[in-house]
Amino acid sequence: xxxxxxxxxxxxxxxxxxxxxxxxxxxxxxxxxxxxxxxxxxxxxxxxxxxxxxxxxxxxxxxxxxxxxxxxxxxxxxxxxxxxxxxxxxxxxxxxxxxxxxxxxxxxxxxxxxxxxxxxxxxxxxxxxxxxxxxxxxxxxxxxxxxxxxxxxxxxxxxxxxxxxxxxxxxxxxxxxxxxxxxxxxxxxxxxxxxxxxxxxxxxxxxxxxxxxxxxxxxxxxxxxxxxxxxxxxxxxxxxxxxxxxxxxxxxxxxxxxxxxxxxxxxxxxxxxxxxxxxxxxxxxxxxxxxxxxxxxxxxxxxxxxxxxxxxxxxxxxxxxxxxxxxxxxxxxxxxxxxxxxxxxxxxxxxxxxxxxxxxxxxxxxxxxxxxxxxxxxxxxxxxxxxxxxxxxxxxxxxxxxxxxxxxxxxxxxxxxxxxxxxxxxxxxxxxxxxxxxxxxxxxxxxxxxxxxxxxxxxxxxxxxxxxxxxxx
Numbered sequence: 001x002x003x004x005x006x007x008x009x010x011x012x013x014x015x016x017x018x019x020x021x022x023x024x025x026x027x028x029x030x031x032x033x034x035x036x037x038x039x040x041x042x043x044x045x046x047x048x049x050x051x052x053x054x055x056x057x058x059x060x061x062x063x064x065x066x067x068x069x070x071x072x073x074x075x076x077x078x079x080x081x082x083x084x085x086x087x088x089x090x091x092x093x094x095x096x097x098x099x100x101x102x103x104x105x106x107x108x109x110x111x112x113x114x115x116x117x118x119x120x121x122x123x124x125x126x127x128x129x130x131x132x133x134x135x136x137x138x139x140x141x142x143x144x145x146x147x148x149x150x151x152x153x154x155x156x157x158x159x160x161x162x163x164x165x166x167x168x169x170x171x172x173x174x175x176x177x178x179x180x181x182x183x184x185x186x187x188x189x190x191x192x193x194x195x196x197x198x199x200x201x202x203x204x205x206x207x208x209x210x211x212x213x214x215x216x217x218x219x220x221x222x223x224x225x226x227x228x229x230x231x232x233x234x235x236x237x238x239x240x241x242x243x244x245x246x247x248x249x250x251x252x253x254x255x256x257x258x259x260x261x262x263x264x265x266x267x268x269x270x271x272x273x274x275x276x277x278x279x280x281x282x283x284x285x286x287x288x289x290x291x292x293x294x295x296x297x298x299x300x301x302x303x304x305x306x307x308x309x310x311x312x313x314x315x316x317x318x319x320x321x322x323x324x325x326x327x328x329x330x331x332x333x334x335x336x337x338x339x340x341x342x343x344x345x346x347x348x349x350x351x352x353x354x355x356x357x358x359x360x361x362x363x364x365x366x367x368x369x370x371x372x373x374x375x376x377x378x379x380x381x382x383x384x385x386x387x388x389x390x391x392x393x394x395x396x397x398x399x400x401x402x403x404x405x406x407x408x409x410x411x412x413x414x415x416x417x418x419x420x421x422x423x424x425x426x427x428x429x430x431x432x433x434x435x436x437x438x439x440x441x442x443x444x445x446x447x448x449x450x451x452x453x454x455x456x457x458x459x460x461x462x463x464x465x466x467x468x469x470x471x472x473x
Contacts, residue, residue: 048437197214
């Protein structure tokens with residue numbers, strides 16, 4: 001591999017990616033480090049209330065008996081091994097669907113990679129700077145895998161948080177351990193055996209389990225590779241590799257006929273010629289969530305709330321809300337009549353009803369009591385969905401509101417608040433952390449956590465941060 005990250009196009013996919021991940025020099029620049037630091041602030045914010053969610057509690061009621069270790073489990077004083085801590089903390093990170101999205105991979109990537117790196121970093125005595133470096137490297141390879149498989153991998157029902165997430169986490173953990181090229185290649189190839197998870201689990205407790213299992217896989221594969229366990233070599237591009245099996249037997253037709261429109265560099269081919277350029281964390285960025293709901297609701301929520309502010313709209317004077325959005329958004333929002341909080345996060349009808357009634361959407365709006373509350377249920381029939389057969393990049397979500405007086409107000413939203421081109425400010429991100437900690441940790445404990453997170457890009461041991469998360473929930 002050349003110093004600028006270029007690898008011969010004749011290299012196998014895993015060999016090329018492993019070579020880059022193992023030897024690319026540290027030092028990705030202050031902006032890349034700052035963005036990675038923001039990702040960790042955000043995901044830790046999500047872990048704190050996620051640790052007390054029923055899904056995480058149920059997991060821990062079983063997994064806490066599987067063995068002890070040196071690694072912190074968020075919301076528990078009982079420590080476990082690195083794989084088990086990654087499992088629990090990954091589930092907590094994704095339990096509330098408040099964690100970030102990453103488009104090239106089409107995955108909740110930080111909810112997988114950060115818990116894996118924090119657990120392994122704590123076990124191995126690594127620093128925050130070590131973890132940040134490994135995160136940027138893992139994100140880059142997750143990007144390249146995502147660009148080679150998407151959009152059809154995700155569109156055909158694979159939950160990329162689980163499939164691509166496991167691979168990104170394995171590379172990140174391998175980088176943290178300092179694996180050489182050969183061992184990195186084995187860990188990378190091995191991780192494809194952990195790639196699994198269907199979108200049919202959306203709206204259930206198993207969806208956040210996908211993030212936990214992928215985080216656990218990243219730790220396990222890196223440690224096994226370090227110990228000398230080997231793996232096959234054609235797990236991405238071979239005749240029985242990931243692309244053939246997890247896109248479909250029509251893979252070559254899809255590639256050659258160019259029947260898809262490319263977003264986020266998606267080419268249905270694995271880039272091996274210029275792996276590190278452009279740097280994904282800068283070129284694509286992460287979508288940080290303003291609301292604890294499926295991201296496919298966010299453009300509509302931003303639009304409705306803006307119309308409510310501009311035109312003094314409320315539940316009493318709105319008779320109808322029409323939402324025109326890309327069909328892919330509505331494919332994610334499969335619950336028109338949700339029966340519990342997890343389903344409600346994947347319901348355009350419920351989320352907009354909450355926003356209309358409460359002038360906002362927060363963590364407390366998805367309790368069983370809230371989902372059953374007539375003040376929201378009675379508003380849901382006013383919301384009408386209109387799928388548009390266009391890509392997200394081609395069609396901004398349009399919200400049209402008709403008032404009881406007969407007036408119509410319309411807005412189109414392309415970049416929801418939190419997307420890389422419309423980011424939360426640093427102050428808004430810190431506020432999200434404190435909002436998430438409220439009621440779970442004391443204010444004093446939350447302040448100490450914020451101070452430790454503010455130093456995560458430095459020489460502070462990961463254990464310093466993780467020890468602050470060993471509160472009893």
